[in-house]
Amino acid sequence: MSNDNQSTRSERHNNNDNQQRNVGGLIKKILLWVAGIVVLLMVASAALFFYYASSAPKISRSDLTSQSITTIYDDQNRVISRLGAQKREYAKDNQIPKQLRNAVVSIEDRRFYKHHGVDTIRILGAATSNVFGRSAGMQGGSTLTQQLVKLSVFSTAASDRTLKRKAQEAWLAINVEQHFSKSQILDFYINKVYMGNGIYGMQTAAQYYYGKDLNDLDLSQLALLAGMPQSPTYYNPLVSNTKYATQRRNEVLNAMVRSNYITQSQANQAASESVTAGLDPDHGNISGSGTAVDSKVVDPYVKQVLADLQAQGYNPYSDGLKVHTNLDLDAQQHLYDAANKNVQFQNDKMQAGVAVTDPHNGQIIAMLGGRHTGNVVYGLNRAVQSNRSSGSTAKPLMDYGPAIEYLQWPTFKLIADTRFVFPGTNTVLHDFDKKYKGNMTMREALVQSRNVPAIRALQAVGIKRATSFLDGLGIWWIIE
Numbered sequence: 001m002s003n004d005n006q007s008t009r010s011e012r013h014n015n016n017d018n019q020q021r022n023v024g025g026l027i028k029k030i031l032l033w034v035a036g037i038v039v040l041l042m043v044a045s046a047a048l049f050f051y052y053a054s055s056a057p058k059i060s061r062s063d064l065t066s067q068s069i070t071t072i073y074d075d076q077n078r079v080i081s082r083l084g085a086q087k088r089e090y091a092k093d094n095q096i097p098k099q100l101r102n103a104v105v106s107i108e109d110r111r112f113y114k115h116h117g118v119d120t121i122r123i124l125g126a127a128t129s130n131v132f133g134r135s136a137g138m139q140g141g142s143t144l145t146q147q148l149v150k151l152s153v154f155s156t157a158a159s160d161r162t163l164k165r166k167a168q169e170a171w172l173a174i175n176v177e178q179h180f181s182k183s184q185i186l187d188f189y190i191n192k193v194y195m196g197n198g199i200y201g202m203q204t205a206a207q208y209y210y211g212k213d214l215n216d217l218d219l220s221q222l223a224l225l226a227g228m229p230q231s232p233t234y235y236n237p238l239v240s241n242t243k244y245a246t247q248r249r250n251e252v253l254n255a256m257v258r259s260n261y262i263t264q265s266q267a268n269q270a271a272s273e274s275v276t277a278g279l280d281p282d283h284g285n286i287s288g289s290g291t292a293v294d295s296k297v298v299d300p301y302v303k304q305v306l307a308d309l310q311a312q313g314y315n316p317y318s319d320g321l322k323v324h325t326n327l328d329l330d331a332q333q334h335l336y337d338a339a340n341k342n343v344q345f346q347n348d349k350m351q352a353g354v355a356v357t358d359p360h361n362g363q364i365i366a367m368l369g370g371r372h373t374g375n376v377v378y379g380l381n382r383a384v385q386s387n388r389s390s391g392s393t394a395k396p397l398m399d400y401g402p403a404i405e406y407l408q409w410p411t412f413k414l415i416a417d418t419r420f421v422f423p424g425t426n427t428v429l430h431d432f433d434k435k436y437k438g439n440m441t442m443r444e445a446l447v448q449s450r451n452v453p454a455i456r457a458l459q460a461v462g463i464k465r466a467t468s469f470l471d472g473l474g475i476w477w478i479i480e
Contacts, residue, residue, distance in 0.1 A: 059172050063152045064180075064188040065090070070316045072305060074327040075365070081295065081302045083198065083316050090191050091203035093183065097215050099261075100202065101186055103226035106255035109144040113182055117145045117173035145173040148189045154315075194317055195225070196232030198295070209237060211280030219262070220270040221278060223252040237275045245275045297336045300369030300381045301327050326363040331356060339371045348372055353381070392449045399457040400442055402469040406461060411443040415453035422455075429455055 072081040105112045111119050123141040142150070149172045154165060176185065195205035202225050206214045210221060217225070227248040228235045235248045253267040262270075295302075305325055309316045316323075339352050348371070356366040369381035403409040417437045420429045430436070431451050445453035458466055 057153050057168070057172075059149065059153050059176065061180075064148060064176070065191070070319060070321040070323065072302060072323045072325060074325060074329045076329070077324070078329060080298045080325075080327060080329065083306075089201065089204045089207065091187070091201070091214060093187055095203065095214060096187060096190055097217070097222065099219055100190065100214060100217075100222045100226060102259070102261040103223050103252050103256055104186065104190065105144070106259040106261060107227055107252045108147070108229075110255070110259055112144050112186075115143060117143060117175075117177035118170045119143050142169075143173060144189055145176055145185055146170060148185060148192060149173050149176060151189075151192050151315075193229040194232055195228055196236050197238070200317060202226075209280065210278050211282065212278075218270070218273070218278075219253075219266065220249060220273040220275070223256070223270060224249040224275055227252040237279060242275050249275055297333055298327065298329075301325070301332060301364075301367045303369070303381050304367060326358075326365055328365040331366040335366045335368050339368055345371070395449065395454045396446060397473065397475065398466050398470060399454040399461070400446060402461040402466045403442070403457045405469060406465050409442060409457075411441065413442045414439045415442055415445055415456050417445065417450050417452050420452045420455060423459075 070083040071079055072083075074080050109119070109122075111122060115122075119141075122143065146169050149169050153172070154169060180188075191201045191203065193202070194200040195202060195208075197208065199205060199208050203214055205225055205228070206212055206217055206221075209225075210217060214222070214225075224235070224237060224245060230248070235245045237245045239245075250271050253262070253270055256262045257264050257267050305323060306316050309321070309323065314321060335354060335356065339354075351370050352368060353370065354366075354368040355364055357363065358365050367381070400409075403413075404411075416439055419436060421427065422429055429452055436452065437448075437450065440448075440450070440453065442453070442457070461469075
């Protein structure tokens, strides 16, 4: 019996050993497969990276330091705007205060002095943040050097953010780091970035916003300038609501504390200062652009031109473009004068947004973004950026036009302006005067902009034919 028991135990032990060896062998195979796949992916990624990098554009010192001028013309080939070097004063190394360098590095690239153009740790951190939805206080995946490369040789359009472009950007960033010192790269960046109101470079921004050189600004002002490139219009200290500019300035100060460049006490003292403190109403007497008209007059038109260029992948601040527009300068001046000088509005808070179209060819010849916009450049353009009701403009387009087209109604067709309950509801429709005028011709109803006749015309036409008519006019519509 004892021999049998020993034999059984021995067999069981051998079986366990065999099972363990089998499991161990399977795990090794899985690990080898995983390792092989990882190696293949790394090799494929490296091959793709170098394939893209092989077609990367050349980059030189002049690309990093210079900025070509983009010139915009009206319909008579008169210059209405210049974007480029005339609004940029290059700051030399000794003209850039250490606190500004520290502020830029803290908010844009905390590991700037540790990487060689591309920061894999930062890329992984940004990717993790995107996956888990954590964005507060996080920096993006691009280093300062990559941002400099993008500003110097690539388009900043969102449509151009492809894998190929990112690979070329990384390759060029590594090359830039091999040929220039960290201090030089930071100098290039500080002098390159767009700072709002049609200017770029932080030295020019210091003169424009404060009428001073960078070396004469305090910590609060330097922190604001360091934070502006992310969204110059959003963080503009010249707008009436400086909430976002203040928040951004404070983010920079807190980042400097985390990087041990300043103490919490210094940050608190700087944060207690208003972002409007020290602003220069004369903008440092920065010279004009030598154009045919005051920039305030053409500002909304130029802003829309810039938006169109950027949507097509151009960088109007560096590409050196010559842009010919349909702007009628006389019409633009009349429009500006009407809104700001000649027409008596009830109060200065009333606003207006206007786009003037040539009915013969559809060209936009003038545009007004608002009244009394002050010294803000490229601010809110109410003609294209503000949501607004189509109002009574819809009546000839959606009601009477389709009735003439599909029902052959003449303009003397009688329509009842009488009590009308909207079908399926208890809602009684009426006009602003809450009165009804009885039967009237379609022409009279349109001239007086009566609501009920328009609704009756739409009811007779039907939504399907009305929207088909709009489609034929090329009008985009939504029915909720």
